[in-house]
Amino acid sequence: xxxxxxxxxxxxxxxxxxxxxxxxxxxxxxxxxxxxxxxxxxxxxxxxxxxxxxxxxxxxxxxxxxxxxxxxxxxxxxxxxxxxxxxxxxxxxxxxxxxxxxxxxxxxxxxxxxxxxxxxxxxxxxxxxxxxxxxxxxxxxxxxxxxxxxxxxxxxxxxxxxxxxxxxxxxxxxxxxxxxxxxxxxxxxxxxxxxxxxxxxxxxxxxxxxxxxxxxxxxxxxxxxxxxxxxxxxxxxxxxxxxxxxxxxxxxxxxxxxxxxxxxxxxxxxxxxxxxxxxxxxxxxxxxxxxxxxxxxxxxxxxxxxxxxxxxxxxxxxxxxxxxxxxxxxxxxxxxxxxxxxxxxxxxxxxxxxxxxxxxxxxxxxxxxxxxxxxxxxxxxxxxxxxxxxxxxxxxxxxxxxxxxxxxxxxxxxxxxxxxxxxxxxxxxxxxxxxxxxxxxxxxxxxxxxxxxxxxxxxxxx
Amino acid sequence: xxxxxxxxxxxxxxxxxxxxxxxxxxxxxxxxxxxxxxxxxxxxxxxxxxxxxxxxxxxxxxxxxxxxxxxxxxxxxxxxxxxxxxxxxxxxxxxxxxxxxxxxxxxxxxxxxxxxxxxxxxxxxxxxxxxxxxxxxxxxxxxxxxxxxxxxxxxxxxxxxxxxxxxxxxxxxxxxxxxxxxxxxxxxxxxxxxxxxxxxxxxxxxxxxxxxxxxxxxxxxxxxxxxxxxxxxxxxxxxxxxxxxxxxxxxxxxxxxxxxxx
Numbered sequence: 001x002x003x004x005x006x007x008x009x010x011x012x013x014x015x016x017x018x019x020x021x022x023x024x025x026x027x028x029x030x031x032x033x034x035x036x037x038x039x040x041x042x043x044x045x046x047x048x049x050x051x052x053x054x055x056x057x058x059x060x061x062x063x064x065x066x067x068x069x070x071x072x073x074x075x076x077x078x079x080x081x082x083x084x085x086x087x088x089x090x091x092x093x094x095x096x097x098x099x100x101x102x103x104x105x106x107x108x109x110x111x112x113x114x115x116x117x118x119x120x121x122x123x124x125x126x127x128x129x130x131x132x133x134x135x136x137x138x139x140x141x142x143x144x145x146x147x148x149x150x151x152x153x154x155x156x157x158x159x160x161x162x163x164x165x166x167x168x169x170x171x172x173x174x175x176x177x178x179x180x181x182x183x184x185x186x187x188x189x190x191x192x193x194x195x196x197x198x199x200x201x202x203x204x205x206x207x208x209x210x211x212x213x214x215x216x217x218x219x220x221x222x223x224x225x226x227x228x229x230x231x232x233x234x235x236x237x238x239x240x241x242x243x244x245x246x247x248x249x250x251x252x253x254x255x256x257x258x259x260x261x262x263x264x265x266x267x268x269x270x271x272x273x274x275x276x277x278x279x280x281x282x283x284x285x286x287x288x289x290x291x292x293x294x295x296x297x298x299x300x301x302x303x304x305x306x307x308x309x310x311x312x313x314x315x316x317x318x319x320x321x322x323x324x325x326x327x328x329x330x331x332x333x334x335x336x337x338x339x340x341x342x343x344x345x346x347x348x349x350x351x352x353x354x355x356x357x358x359x360x361x362x363x364x365x366x367x368x369x370x371x372x373x374x375x376x377x378x379x380x381x382x383x384x385x386x387x388x389x390x391x392x393x394x395x396x397x398x399x400x401x402x403x404x405x406x407x408x409x410x411x412x413x414x415x416x417x418x419x420x421x422x423x424x425x426x427x428x429x430x431x432x433x434x435x436x437x438x439x440x441x442x443x444x445x446x447x448x449x450x451x452x453x454x455x456x457x458x459x460x461x462x
Numbered sequence: 463x464x465x466x467x468x469x470x471x472x473x474x475x476x477x478x479x480x481x482x483x484x485x486x487x488x489x490x491x492x493x494x495x496x497x498x499x500x501x502x503x504x505x506x507x508x509x510x511x512x513x514x515x516x517x518x519x520x521x522x523x524x525x526x527x528x529x530x531x532x533x534x535x536x537x538x539x540x541x542x543x544x545x546x547x548x549x550x551x552x553x554x555x556x557x558x559x560x561x562x563x564x565x566x567x568x569x570x571x572x573x574x575x576x577x578x579x580x581x582x583x584x585x586x587x588x589x590x591x592x593x594x595x596x597x598x599x600x601x602x603x604x605x606x607x608x609x610x611x612x613x614x615x616x617x618x619x620x621x622x623x624x625x626x627x628x629x630x631x632x633x634x635x636x637x638x639x640x641x642x643x644x645x646x647x648x649x650x651x652x653x654x655x656x657x658x659x660x661x662x663x664x665x666x667x668x669x670x671x672x673x674x675x676x677x678x679x680x681x682x683x684x685x686x687x688x689x690x691x692x693x694x695x696x697x698x699x700x701x702x703x704x705x706x707x708x709x710x711x712x713x714x715x716x717x718x719x720x721x722x723x724x
Contacts, residue, residue, distance in 0.1 A: 224652070225649060268646065269645070269646035270646065271646050271647065271648055271649045272648065272649065288493070296652075299652045303652075303653065309651050309652065309653045310651070310652035310653065311648075311649035311650065311651060311652070312537070312649060312650045312651075312652055312655075313649060314495075314650075315474070315495045315496075315498070316475070317498045317501065318647075318649060321646060321647075322649075
């Protein structure tokens with residue numbers, strides 16, 4: 001069905017991208033897997049591209065030769081999405097870092113998609129703007145964020161990546177260059193192909209440029225860290241926060257065990273770790289009074305709901321001491337075990353508490369340690385299964401059992417497989433279980449229109 | 463054990479800019495905050511109180527709005543606060559500031575241990591602590607990284623001195639300046655904020671001090687004449703090394719340990 005990359009192909013690619021084509025042992029092993037490392041695949045050739053035109057040339061060639069192409073940014077994915085499981089060409093966009101335009105009148109910034117989230121955030125910040133989506137992995141590329149529709153910590157107030165993308169330049173499997181969307185705010189102009197591409201994990205096209213919505217940076221922000229006696233107390237306060245006439249930017253929950261892992265991992269104490277469970281909320285706005293009012297409303301509400309106290313995080317230093325730990329949770333849990341797998345299930349916000357308590361049951365039932373943290377405010381949980389020295393057979397069977405129980409529960413509660421990490425290779429089975437064959441069939445139909453030869457990230461998502 | 467922590471209100475952003483023409487500080491929009499270096503001193507004091515009992519008082523010198531940072535200290539767990547404020551204290555240099563603070567401390571009751579931060583983010587002299595101790599005639603030590611033990615009449619501390627880490631036992635009462643990053647300062651409590659009484663912050667003016675001679679305070683008591691204020695040059699010096707991964711790892715390790723980062 002697909003062709004392997006042969007010597008002629010290699011020469012053709014080298015001619016297109018002199019000095020930026022690598023094969024065999026020239027390809028660093030990091031390219032064989034993603035951040036989580038559950039899926040493995042060796043690309044025949046790795047190419048590093050600098051422009052939409054180069055991507056178009058590579059895709060046109062790959063299409064003519066039926067060679068599979070996997071697009072890759074920083075490789076920080078967690079579901080085996082950017083892994084060359086069918087060999088072929090790995091197209092690395094991480095050198096495409098240019099900011100092409102800052103349009104202050106339309107509040108957009110147009111970038112090449114290899115720019116890192118932290119680079120874009122810094123670019124906007126220096127100019128008094130904010131790119132709103134704030135996924136935990138700051139070294140991910142914007143292209144990666146678009147490919148999984150990454151959400152992050154500000155989703156509750158500002159939405160997810162899809163909400164921040166106004167337009168994209170896409171190279172189709174054939175090599176054709178298309179522009180979907182525009183700088184406009186409203187759009188009722190036919191099927192929204194832009195939104196179809198966002199979240200398609202490199203299976204429909206290669207996103208090379210993106211015009212992103214930005215806002216003037218809010219002048220003030222304050223966070224609160226709220227300790228509770230139990231996880232149930234903490235999470236059951238969240239629906240009340242959602243009902244209050246205040247919208248926090250972020251509402252995160254964290255358990256004591258995860259905080260302790262982060263302390264060990266960072267070699268630094270968290271400002272408090274005496275309680276079983278915490279909520280971490282942020283408020284922002286343009287006047288100090290408005291932000292303080294929001295903070296006080298929710299702080300009082302938390303105290304009325306049995307919070308032990310409410311700690312205020314109102315300076316750069318305090319913010320860094322708390323949020324740096326929050327950003328290190330994934331790495332910290334990873335460091336606490338020999339191998340882990342994850343589930344970023346999303347459930348209706350009213351069911352978050354029930355779901356977390358259910359994961360405790362699953363942990364007991366299957367005999368796995370299952371720490372978790374996540375975005376309580378938007379129902380997206382990050383649940384980690386830790387191997388803790390189990391042999392292959394036990395690990396696989398317990399993992400399988402735990403995942404099945406959790407995804408089934410999510411379905412029962414009206415949830416979905418993934419809130420922001422995507423499906424990739426690892427979660428395909430659960431996507432089918434949750435959505436059913438007919439929906440997958442519709443997705444495959446769409447794929448066949450965009451990519452009739454199926455060369456874009458084969459074997460992923462659907 | 464009765465502890466007193468000296469604190470200061472500083473501009474809200476650590477990135478303070480200076481107008482090169484006028485030499486004046488350009489105050490950031492974010493208002494003011496508690497000097498970040500003082501947070502480590504407060505945390506060290508509160509831990510000592512938890513271990514040995516007693517009380518933690520805080521003291522600052524500044525305009526009336528400096529009361530805000532004292533209240534914040536109370537929300538962190540301190541028991542009482544002193545604000546030394548008077549127009550007569552304005553324009554003080556390090557000598558006059560430390561003298562004023564030493565006079566304020568004399569009004570704060572019996573104190574066994576005075577703790578200061580390493581420096582402030584605006585003045586940056588790192589001299590006020592030591593000079594305050596001199597005015598009080600008590601021993602002092604800077605760059606303290608840990609308080610190891612307290613007994614009847616002394617405190618055993620560890621300090622990071624240029625080329626070595628020293629352990630030193632100091633007779634009480636004494637003054638120590640805590641190094642930065644030596645602990646994780648606790649966060650201010652909203653519950654305490656709701657219940658803290660305003661009366662816990664005492665104001666001290668010139669009239670309340672033992673030495674009421676205005677010549678010793680403020681601009682008049684300051685021998686330092688500021689000629690020019692200008693922003694420091696930003697250093698972007700980098701070290702570039704070549705070699706294999708192992709060699710580079712070795713070099714990096716040596717560099718970090720030489721500079722005592724690890």
